[in-house]
Amino acid sequence: MAKNHPTQKQSSGPNLPPPVGRSLSVRILDEGMYDDLRVIMQTGCDASAAVRQALLILANVYYEAWNREYYPAGVAPVITSANLEPYRSVRQPDQAV
Secondary structure: OOOOOOOOOOOOOOOOOOOOOOOOOOOOOOHHHHHHHHHHHOOOOOHHHHHHHHHHHHHHHHHHHHHOOOOOOOOOOOOOOOOOOOOOOOOOHHHOO
8 A cells, every 4th residue: 555755745635624724615606695794794804704704603503513422523503593782882092081
């Protein structure tokens, strides 16, 4: 059996993401997906940052659901709510009262 070269990157497969450093392309499939992306981008980020942020949030939810054994590993949890911190505006130096 051939061994992989130590510096050889693992190739992607059906259930593996592209290797680190490679681009990922996501097709906007419908108006709903367009609207979802537009909502996230209203924070001032670009489309790539919006997708990275959404991926990070969803991956953390999945990880916690599996780690806490709410769902078996590999089963997508049903997400019914989100916990949000209350908004606290940043106080500017010229706002001293």
